[in-house]
Each structure stands twice: as C-alpha cells, then as structure tokens.
Amino acid sequence: MLQCRLLHQTLVTPTPAQLGCVAVDPSGEIVCAGSRDTYNVYVWNLQTAHLLETLAGHEAPVSCLAFGASSGGSACVLASGSWDKTVRLWDFVSSSSSIESLQHGADVLALAFSPDGAMLAVSTLDGNIALWDAADAAQVGTIDGRADAAGGRSALSKVSSRNANATKCFRSLSFSADGSAILAGGNSKFVCLYAVSYTHLRAHET
16 A cells, blocks of 8 residues: 655745745755745755755856765765856755856756766757766766757747747756666757767767
8 A cells, every 4th residue: 555644844945035946855855946036045854844055156046956966876966057157066965065166158947967976967048968077077078959959940930030049948858767868858849869978978078
C-alpha cells in the first residue's frame, strides 16, 4: 500500500520578494527560490520552514536554479542563473558565498546538471547552450540552437520577423537519464534532442 504524508509549510523571505524559480535538492530537505526583484537566492529547510541562507551576488533577476551532485556524489552544489549573464555555483553546505561565477554572452534562461553532476548545460537568450565542466568551471562546448529553437513560423503568426529573434532560444533544459543527451524546449512546438559526449568535449577542448 502506498502511503503519502502531506506536508504543509509556509516559506517566508526576510523582506517582501517576488520569487520566479524554485529547486529542491534530491533529499527533499532543502528548497531554494530565486528572486526577480531582490536578485537573491533564498535557502530553506523544508521540514522546519527555517530560512538557512540568503545568497547574494547576482545583479539582475534570478531566472533558474538547479542542484548538482558533488564529486562525492552528494547534492551540495547549487547553480543559479540570472539575467546578469552569469551562472553562480554555490556550496552552501560549507559556505554562504559563491565558489564560481560563470560568464555568458547573454541573459541566462535555463540550466541543468548531468545526472552525475559532471556537466552543466546553460541556455542563454542568444539561442546558445553552453556546456561547462562543473568541477573545473571551464566551458567545454557550445551548441548553437538558434535555428532549432525557432522551429519555423506560420504564415498566420502575429509575430513579426523583427521581434521573432527574441523567441529563438531555449527556456527549458533536461539531461537524459544516462547523461548522453540534452533535451531543450523553447517557444515553439518542437523539443530538440542533442547528443553530448563529455569525454569527446574534453578531448576537443584540450
């Protein structure tokens, strides 16, 4: 028999904030939320609703959050993406400061860790998907997905060719279970599947 326990908690920020994204660690003990107006990331204990940390450093709205596994296999690394064109990696288990800041050429819209936590994929407003070595904070590849994200345009569409460029990007990313592929979705009826080889990317970079 399947038993479910309903948990009622209210998570409160120290000051009023507009929250635009959330992430829960695999253990279900930690929940984080990114703010659009204070630019902070708030970290709570989900069981007690106690605010553990307020992570500051972004200079624009926080657009996405994701947990990744550390080298030891525990989920203690948080990635936060922002319209300030950066992704910050946080090790809030041992420190409340960011351990790395990954620079991009456009606003960050979505991100995802590979299942083993080794690779971080980041989608940006210019239609690219940047692939990072999460441990070394080194970029190991780029996918130009502008044409794929556009997905064509109907003759009846009210979106003009001038402002259609703003939609040519991916707003959702996910790795396959084995980490060999990335699924990306945007403002179109298509979901794109890209094969990625971490070993190949590292060899190409070196």
